[in-house]
Amino acid sequence: MLGGGMMEKRIEKARSFLKEKELDAIFIYSYENRRYFSGFSGSNGYLLITNDYCGLITDQRYTEQAKEQSPHFEIITQGIDPFSTIQDVFKGKDISKIGFESESVSVHLFNRLKSIFIEYEWFPLTKELLNIRKVKDDAEIEIIRKAIAISDQAFAELIPLLKPGMTEKEVAVELEYLMGKLGHEGPAFGTIVAAGNRAALPHAIPSSKIVNNNEFLLIDYGVKYMGYMSDMTRTIVLGSPNEDLKKYYDIVHEALEKSIEAVKPGMTGHELDAAARNVFIREGLEQYSLRGLGHGVGLQIHENPRVVLDSEEILEPGMIFTIEPGLYVPGKVGVRVEDIVLVREDGCEILTGTPRHIYI
Template sequence: MNSERISKLRRNLSEKDLDGILVSKPENIFYISGFDGEGFLVVTRERALLFTDFRYIEQAKKECPDFEVVEFESVSPFKKCADEIKSIGLKNLAFEGHYLTVKFYEELKSFLDGVEVIKTDGLIEELRTIKDEVELEIIKKAQEITDKAFEHILDYIRPGVTESELALEIEYFMKKNGAEGVAFPTIVASGPRSSLPHGTPTSRKIQPGDFITFDFGAKVKHYCSDMTRTVVMGKPNKDQLEIYSIVLEAQKRALEYIKSSVSGKDVDKVARDFIAEKGFGRNFGHALGHGVGLEIHEAPRLSKLGETSLLPGMVVTVEPGIYVKNFGGVRIEDLVIITEDGCINLTKSSKDLICL
């Protein structure tokens, strides 16, 4: 699998007339090599090198059979890298301009006198947007755990329990049931706080009449899942029912529209226009969705700026919301795989308004 990814990366290098690339972003290192320790890669048109220190040498040799493993001293890791690059005779070397710090860039460049150092953005992230079958199966497993965690937490929601206690129970359940960790810090926001799209759990106690928004995901073998559900503690009032039904219908329309060849901004527009027609346009201020994989937020974007055309194998969220200050909010989020003529929805939790 890694050899195929190396080949794809080399084709990209050739197309852009690059002799090689230094890979420093952890997610990209793992994607290309399978290595999850500390270090960096240099991939040229002929060679693939993994640079790390003593702590990870044994691990790197075991995990990365397609790479030459080179040990460096932590004092100046790029010195050893520069010596290898010069011995190869590269005329230029690309680096991840969106990730490498200025300090490390200047250090690298100081060792590479005579080699042109070129900034690139998203070269490997572009490869990562389309998931292969192995990746899709892992993401499916992560989402299965997430769905089970939502079903589990419904039995714990009651007046008097705090947002933080609910978040802790979700995270404990996911780890106990096969997750290596959480995909991102769990969001639990209740009552008026549910108008906060990324409300951090607090000691606020659940009260009758509250909207409660849960946004969380599991991480399995480095891959993320993501879902959001909003429930109500007790009997919903008229305004709560109205807002929930609008968000649900907006998501339904987006899911019916989404498929290969349409752009992210066009999918976003379907949901956004419907919410605006109902008078809540100003209350939907975030993007409709985003890619999910090794990172919880990655390409492509389903937003007003999402120019990328969707392709089969991309994994994205579809998550419209309405947020009203001092009242509360609703978000409903599913995780889907793009197909030629639609999508496969990985999220199985009910989207009917659950009244507890």
């Protein structure tokens, strides 16, 4: 459970948002925002936050857990019909304008809420709560550090096991087993393992393809720890790939290094993306890159800030995101290398600890 002071600060962020948007309440349904503002990690629940009230509605499976994890909220156990419980909780509250997560609340849920509370004005929220979460507090930074440490350790234990003749699926299974032994809530996303020319598929699903000598092996993976994600990619060199392949490898690593050197508060996501993209343009390879350099990481594997083409989002101290330049030449080669960084006042701190250059 996070410290009480940290949760109080998050609730104050929500109340400042209410004041800014001239709302009386926020109805929160998504798992990530529910966990962020209340600390509750159960799979079912609804939050109501007003200027003077915090309520968490959940079912009887989670009542005791909610009391333990969310001491700043009134815990209400719903009956068989959650809507009657929601109606009871909302009753008597001074609400006329209420915000809701329009990208998470289903049409069915929204229509039921509108039919029950016909007197309310419902205001759709899209990225607003996500933007509240994009600058990480000290507790979040430490949890993400731990998630990354688990990833780094699992990868270090995987390297001695890798050898030509394994299949991509075997590599993925070994890595996920090692991550599991070190303790986590599961993979952050579907582990990507791609050998040889299959690495040209940015989100390749591990297959029965054999990992051969004298080619690259791309591994992209992460863990979920206390709700937070890690994310890392390494392109491993097996044997002695030809000079043409090595060229792509060197260019991508240069793009990563240039990007990390460029990070500073006040720049836009677009400007940071350009640091890597300019390397690819110089080499005449920009067409083989993706449209973005990286993404925020937190309670979701992809969140703000977005470090992509045309992004005007301003980088701020406390933001955590990936930097993952890549080149993907169909049928020939794929190379990606990815670190997670934390923006500091004078640049950035690299949180990923695994060496970038790995040779087998």
